[in-house]
Amino acid sequence: MKVATQNITVGHNPRRFFDPSEMEDLKNSIESIGLLQPVVLKDKGDGNFLLIAGERRLRAWREIYGEDSEIPATIPDDQDIDVEVASLVENTLRADMSPTEESRAAYALVMRLKGDMDEACRLLGWKPEFLKRRLALQACHPDVAQALDERKILLGHAELLATIGKEKQQKALGSVIGKNISVADLKKSINNIAQELASAIFDKTDCATCQYNSDQQSSLFAETVDSGRCTGVNCFSEKTKEELQLRASKLESKYPVVKLVSAENEGTYTPVGAETVGDEAFVACQACANFGAGVSESPASLGEVSEGLCFDLACNQKKVAAFAASNKPAPQPQTATTVSSAAGSTHTTASSQKTQEKTVRSDKIMPSGSLITYRRNAWNVAAKKFIIENDPEIATAIIITAVTTKNVANAKITEAAKAIFGNSPSVSDVWNTACPEAKAEKKHGQIRQALAYAIVMALEQQPFREIMESLGVRLADYWQINEEFLALLTKNDLELLATEIALPTTPKMFSGRKADCISEIMLAEGKGFDFKGIVPQVMSLN
Numbered sequence: 001m002k003v004a005t006q007n008i009t010v011g012h013n014p015r016r017f018f019d020p021s022e023m024e025d026l027k028n029s030i031e032s033i034g035l036l037q038p039v040v041l042k043d044k045g046d047g048n049f050l051l052i053a054g055e056r057r058l059r060a061w062r063e064i065y066g067e068d069s070e071i072p073a074t075i076p077d078d079q080d081i082d083v084e085v086a087s088l089v090e091n092t093l094r095a096d097m098s099p100t101e102e103s104r105a106a107y108a109l110v111m112r113l114k115g116d117m118d119e120a121c122r123l124l125g126w127k128p129e130f131l132k133r134r135l136a137l138q139a140c141h142p143d144v145a146q147a148l149d150e151r152k153i154l155l156g157h158a159e160l161l162a163t164i165g166k167e168k169q170q171k172a173l174g175s176v177i178g179k180n181i182s183v184a185d186l187k188k189s190i191n192n193i194a195q196e197l198a199s200a201i202f203d204k205t206d207c208a209t210c211q212y213n214s215d216q217q218s219s220l221f222a223e224t225v226d227s228g229r230c231t232g233v234n235c236f237s238e239k240t241k242e243e244l245q246l247r248a249s250k251l252e253s254k255y256p257v258v259k260l261v262s263a264e265n266e267g268t269y270t271p272v273g274a275e276t277v278g279d280e281a282f283v284a285c286q287a288c289a290n291f292g293a294g295v296s297e298s299p300a301s302l303g304e305v306s307e308g309l310c311f312d313l314a315c316n317q318k319k320v321a322a323f324a325a326s327n328k329p330a331p332q333p334q335t336a337t338t339v340s341s342a343a344g345s346t347h348t349t350a351s352s353q354k355t356q357e358k359t360v361r362s363d364k365i366m367p368s369g370s371l372i373t374y375r376r377n378a379w380n381v382a383a384k385k386f387i388i389e390n391d392p393e394i395a396t397a398i399i400i401t402a403v404t405t406k407n408v409a410n411a412k413i414t415e416a417a418k419a420i421f422g423n424s425p426s427v428s429d430v431w432n433t434a435c436p437e438a439k440a441e442k443k444h445g446q447i448r449q450a451l452a453y454a455i456v457m458a459l460e461q462q463p464f465r466e467i468m469e470s471l472g473v474r475l476a477d478y479w480q481i482n483e484e485f486l487a488l489l490t491k492n493d494l495e496l497l498a499t500e501i502a503l504p505t506t507p508k509m510f511s512g513r514k515a516d517c518i519s520e521i522m523l524a525e526g527k528g529f530d531f532k533g534i535v536p537q538v539m540s541l542n
Helices: 020-033 055-065 083-092 099-112 117-124 128-139 142-149 155-161 166-178 183-193 205-209 233-251 279-286 313-326 369-389 392-404 413-421 427-434 442-458 461-471 483-487 491-500 514-527
Strands: 002-004 008-010 039-043 049-053 070-074 257-261 291-296 305-310 336-340 346-350
Touching: 008 055, 020 055, 049 055, 055 070, 099 117, 099 128, 099 142, 099 155, 117 128, 142 155, 142 166, 155 166, 155 183, 166 183, 233 257, 233 291, 233 305, 279 313, 305 313, 369 392, 369 442, 369 461, 392 442, 392 461, 483 514, 491 514
Parallel strands: 008 049, 039 070, 257 291
Antiparallel strands: 002 070, 039 049, 291 305, 336 346
16 A cells, blocks of 8 residues: 655654765665655554654655655554554664664664563673673663764774763763774773772772772673773772772861871971880870871772871981980990001001991981881892792781781782782682682682782781781892882982992082982992992881
């Protein structure tokens, strides 16, 4: 039969994009050989009809013959048919639909079926996995979906963009189209900004099923970033801030001042203790309104708590100077000794004694917050290398000691395992090397070493120092003065350091900029001075 096109109403169609060249081909076909497949309609009973299938054919026919023409049509015998369901299924089965058009159709169909995904799969002839993948594209920003509809981007682009927040998709889409960025390069870019979940300091319970978890995304998309990452950068940042605030709030009942500290406010606080200001002054410090603690916002030490900080540097400097003056030793007279030579001549020399180790002791350089962090990291590296180099039973001893004395809070187990093995091992990897049957394997001991290293990294200063001393770890075996260390000192500190380590100085060593001073100091090693074995007092754990 034929129906007047003006009496046909177009119903719901998930197809948004009608390719102009494809439409032109369809028009040419209709003009040449006619309409091979009639449109499918539902009779509304009032002389009007609802279109079930064939919108492209209807559009082409109207453009050729006008609104007053009649188009070949088929009307199903079952007039109780659900037009929307029929339209969704018919259009979705068309091979030329884009993935996002399929996504919209599948979502509408599932909603129409009240969430019955099994029935949707049956009607569409799709496997459940494919249906889930298409539904996952609903996370695309409308502009991204339109770009895929119009074939301006590939499915891989859309899948990757769907893994980040919609507010970021628009900006990224502009770059992808404007700069013709490939799927591989887009994947690298998103991978670079994604956060490693292993580094999160907050509770990750909800992350296991989150859409921004790359492990979840890998079950939905062919293109995803690396495993164990979070692409919800804003969410990750907000949860991190909340955790930092929570840790800070837990300290507020203990200290009058609690701040979030980072590289931006370094130099506004300093550690204070009996070793820097004396026992009596330190008692007064603890009652001061400027005595407190800090929670680190710096990536290298994120979430770490530093207690016993002074936020009044002027007062602290006075107390440090007073304590240093009160402990300054009285000058000792030099003892002259006459030594006879084989030739009978004599000469006088000051009494001296060479130490077996070149570790230097001095209380003159006061460490900044960044230097304290650097120092601890250097000691952590020394501890790791010591643990790896020695028998795994040493690691067992560390674990037993720490557990017995309850010094195991916040141990970075996953981070330590990655440092020992070179990557983040899976549960099966660890079980295969940690189970009793694998006791003879090298990795069985490495598991204990990783646990011991995690505990050591998490120890507070005093227990850390005690364990290092008990193990006999010497920083000089794993570290020596370098440019990174020198950059953390002030220009005045550099002069104090040169005096402390008996470094031969040059006329211009301290006359220029700090960077020039550092270069001159480092050049001294090439001129016969040996930094090996020298550990300045400021790098000591005492």
